[in-house]
Amino acid sequence: MKKFTKLTSAVVPLNIENIDTDQIIPARFLKATTREGFGENLFRDWRYENDQQPKADFVLNDPTYSGQILVAGKNFGCGSSREHAAWAIQDAGFDVVISSFFADIFKGNALNNGLLPIQVSEEFLAQIFKAVENNPKATLEVDLENQAVTISETATKETFEINPYKKSCLINGYDDIDFILAQKELIEEFEQSK
Amino acid sequence: MPKTLVEKIWDAHVVKSEEGFPDILYIDTHLIHEVTSPQAFDGLRKRGLPVLRPKQTVATADHNVPTLNQLLPIKEELSRYQVDMLTKNCAEFGIELYGLGHPFQGIVHVIGPELGITLPGKTMVCGDSHTSTHGAFGAIAFGIGTSQVEQVFATQCLLQSKPKTMKIEVNGKLGKGVGAKDIILYIISQISAAGGTGYFIEYAGTAIEALSMEARMTICNMSIEMGARGGLIAPDQTTFDYIKGREFAPTGEAWDKALAYWQTLYSDLDAKFDSVLTFDAADIAPMITYGTNPGMGMGIQEHIPSTQAQPEKEKLSYQKALDYMGFDDDASLIGKTVDYVFIGSCTNSRIEDLREVAEFVKDKRKADNVTVWIVPGSKQVEQQAKNEGLDKIFEAAGFQLREPGCSACLGMNEDKIPAGKYCVSTSNRNFEGRQGQNARTLLASPLTAAAAAVTGKITDVREFLVEN
Numbered sequence: 001m002k003k004f005t006k007l008t009s010a011v012v013p014l015n016i017e018n019i020d021t022d023q024i025i026p027a028r029f030l031k032a033t034t035r036e037g038f039g040e041n042l043f044r045d046w047r048y049e050n051d052q053q054p055k056a057d058f059v060l061n062d063p064t065y066s067g068q069i070l071v072a073g074k075n076f077g078c079g080s081s082r083e084h085a086a087w088a089i090q091d092a093g094f095d096v097v098i099s100s101f102f103a104d105i106f107k108g109n110a111l112n113n114g115l116l117p118i119q120v121s122e123e124f125l126a127q128i129f130k131a132v133e134n135n136p137k138a139t140l141e142v143d144l145e146n147q148a149v150t151i152s153e154t155a156t157k158e159t160f161e162i163n164p165y166k167k168s169c170l171i172n173g174y175d176d177i178d179f180i181l182a183q184k185e186l187i188e189e190f191e192q193s194k
Numbered sequence: 195m196p197k198t199l200v201e202k203i204w205d206a207h208v209v210k211s212e213e214g215f216p217d218i219l220y221i222d223t224h225l226i227h228e229v230t231s232p233q234a235f236d237g238l239r240k241r242g243l244p245v246l247r248p249k250q251t252v253a254t255a256d257h258n259v260p261t262l263n264q265l266l267p268i269k270e271e272l273s274r275y276q277v278d279m280l281t282k283n284c285a286e287f288g289i290e291l292y293g294l295g296h297p298f299q300g301i302v303h304v305i306g307p308e309l310g311i312t313l314p315g316k317t318m319v320c321g322d323s324h325t326s327t328h329g330a331f332g333a334i335a336f337g338i339g340t341s342q343v344e345q346v347f348a349t350q351c352l353l354q355s356k357p358k359t360m361k362i363e364v365n366g367k368l369g370k371g372v373g374a375k376d377i378i379l380y381i382i383s384q385i386s387a388a389g390g391t392g393y394f395i396e397y398a399g400t401a402i403e404a405l406s407m408e409a410r411m412t413i414c415n416m417s418i419e420m421g422a423r424g425g426l427i428a429p430d431q432t433t434f435d436y437i438k439g440r441e442f443a444p445t446g447e448a449w450d451k452a453l454a455y456w457q458t459l460y461s462d463l464d465a466k467f468d469s470v471l472t473f474d475a476a477d478i479a480p481m482i483t484y485g486t487n488p489g490m491g492m493g494i495q496e497h498i499p500s501t502q503a504q505p506e507k508e509k510l511s512y513q514k515a516l517d518y519m520g521f522d523d524d525a526s527l528i529g530k531t532v533d534y535v536f537i538g539s540c541t542n543s544r545i546e547d548l549r550e551v552a553e554f555v556k557d558k559r560k561a562d563n564v565t566v567w568i569v570p571g572s573k574q575v576e577q578q579a580k581n582e583g584l585d586k587i588f589e590a591a592g593f594q595l596r597e598p599g600c601s602a603c604l605g606m607n608e609d610k611i612p613a614g615k616y617c618v619s620t621s622n623r624n625f626e627g628r629q630g631q632n633a634r635t636l637l638a639s640p641l642t643a644a645a646a647a648v649t650g651k652i653t654d655v656r657e658f659l660v661e662n
Binding site for chain 2: 031033034035083087109112113164165175176177179180181183184186187190191
C-alpha cells in the first residue's frame with residue numbers, strides 16, 4: 001500500500017452533502033475485472049452529459065482547481081458498499097478526502113486502499129471552502145503523524161482522529177495484508193499446531 | 195469458562211490476539227466466484243504474491259452464467275470475459291475450479307456442502323454475503339469484500355474483531371405446509387431487516403433440531419437479511435449423517451478423529467449470549483413478503499400492515515415500498531395474480547427443495563398466466579433430479595428445469611423478471627430492481643411458490659394439504 005505521512009496540496013472543492021457511492025461510481029461501471037481505470041468514470045453522471053461531453057460547470061472539469069485533496073460536504077460515501085468508490089477516487093489522483101462526516105463502509109474501504117479520509121469539524125470545513133473560494137490555489141498541509149490539517153495561508157489548524165492501527169498502516173505503507181504477512185511465522189506455527 | 199459455539203470455533207482459529215488490534219483469524223476454506231475475485235487476483239500480481247494456500251481455496255462460476263445452453267460460449271461479452279478471467283486466474287494461481295461443464299459446478303453455497311467441503315468447526319469465507327449458509331454445519335462462515343478476498347488469498351487469514359453473539363430458539367412443532375423458509379422469513383419479519391446487525395446468530399431449539407441439513411441451510415443462508423454477520427447451528431447426528439461419504443469428507447481414521455472433535459461443538463449450558471430470542475413454531479404460518487426488504491413479510495392469510503401503523507420516520511419509505519409493489523394498505527395478497535415463479539438460488543435450490551416441489555405438482559399443471567423457472571443449485575442437484583425422474587414431473591407440469599446458477603435471484607445474467615411483473619420467488623432478497631428493473635418480488639417457500647405456479651395466484655398451500 002502507498003505510504004502516507006505528509007502532503008501539501010491545493011484542493012478540489014465539492015461542497016455537496018450526502019454524496020453517495022452511486023454518484024462516485026455508477027453501478028454500470030462495476031463489471032470491470034481490475035481495480036484500475038475507475039477514475040475516468042469518477043462522478044460520471046455529474047461530470048459528463050449523455051453524449052459524453054464534459055459538463056463545464058462541474059469542478060473536476062474546471063482547470064482552476066487541481067490537487068490531491070478532495071474536500072466534500074458531510075456524510076460523504078453513503079449508500080452501497082462498493083469498494084470501487086474508493087478505487088475511483090484514488091485512480092483520479094486523490095490521496096486525501098476531507099469531509100465533516102464519512103459513511104462507515106466508505107471510510108473502511110478508503111483506509112484499506114491507502115486513501116486517507118479525514119473528518120474535520122463543520123466549522124473547519126467551512127473555513128477550507130472559504131479559503132478555496134478566496135484563492136483557488138490555496139493549499140492545505142496534511143500531517144498524519146501529528147494528526148493535523150492546516151490551511152497554509154491563514155495557518156489555521158485542526159487535529160483529527162484516526163484508529164492507531166490504521167494510522168501506522170498508512171505511515172508505514174502497510175495494509176492488512178502486509179500486517180498479517182509480517183506474522184507469517186505465527187501463521188505457519190498455527191497451521192502446524194492443528 | 196463456558197463458551198458459546200461461536201467462541202469455541204473463533205478461539206480455535208485465532209493466530210494472534212493483541213490489545214488494540216483486531217484478531218488475526220485463520221481461515222480454513224476460501225470459496226470464490228467470478229464477480230468479486232478478479233481485482234483480488236490482480237492485487238496479488240501487483241504484490242508479486244502467490245495464493246498462500248491454493249488447496250484451501252475452491253472456485254466456481256455461478257453469478258454471471260447462463261442457465262440455458264451452458265456449454266455454448268456466453269453471449270454477453272462482459273459476462274463471458276468475467277467467467278474467462280476466473281478460469282485464467284485459477285489456472286495461474288493453482289486453484290481448483292468447478293467451472294461451466296464440470297460435474298461439480300453450481301452455486302458456491304450449494305456445492306460446498308454437497309461436496310463435503312463444508313464441515314463443522316471450520317472457518318469459511320467468500321466474497322458473497324450469503325456465505326452464512328455454511329453455518330448450518332456448525333461452521334463460522336461469513337461474506338467479505340474484495341480487499342479481504344485478496345487478504346485471504348495472500349495470508350489465509352483475516353483481521354477481524356470478535357462478533358457479539360445472539361441465540362434464536364424456535365421450539366415446538368411446525369404446522370402443515372410450514373417449512374424452514376417460513377421460519378426464517380417469520381423471524382426476520384419479527385426482528386426486522388436490521389435486527390441482527392453486529393451479531394453472529396446461533397439457531398437452536400426443538401424446531402431447529404428437527405430440520406434436515408437442507409432446511410438448516412435455508413435458515414442460516416438468510417441470517418444476512420437481518421443484518422447479522424453470520425448464523426450457525428450446532429452439529430448433531432443429522433449433520434454427521436449428511437456429511438459421511440461425500441466427495442471430500444474425511445474417511446477412515448480421519449473421520450473418527452473429526453467426529454470426536456465435532457461432537458464437542460455446542461454452546462456450553464451456561465454460556466452467555468449477548469442476546470437471546472425465543473419463538474414458538476406453532477405461531478408460524480406459510481409466509482410471503484409484500485414489500486421491498488426481507489423484513490416486510492407476513493403470514494399468507496394476513497393483511498398488509500397499514501402505513502399509519504408504522505413509526506413516523508419510517509412512513510415515507512414504507513409507502514414507497516408499497517407503491518413500488520403496487521399494493522395497498524390492509525390488502526390481502528390471497529388471490530393476487532402472479533406472472534412468474536422462480537424456484538432456485540442459494541436459499542432454496544437443493545434436491546430437497548426440488549423434491550418437495552415435484553411431490554406437490556405431480557399430476558398438476560401450471561396456470562397459463564405463469565412462467566415457471568426451476569434453477570437447480572448445482573450440476574449434482576440437476577443430475578439427481580433427473581435420476582429421480584423429477585424432470586419428467588416438471589415437464590408435465592409445464593415447469594422449465596434450467597441449468598445451475600444464481601439466475602433470477604439477482605438477474606445478473608439474462609434471467610430477468612420484466613418490469614412491473616410479479617414473481618413469487620424462493621430467493622432471499624426482494625429489493626427494488628433485484629430481479630430486473632422494476633420487477634416485483636414476493637419471497638416465499640418452495641411449497642408456496644409451487645402453489646402459486648399451479649393456481650396462477652397467491653395461494654395458501656395448506657388448502658391443498660391434508661392433515662397427517
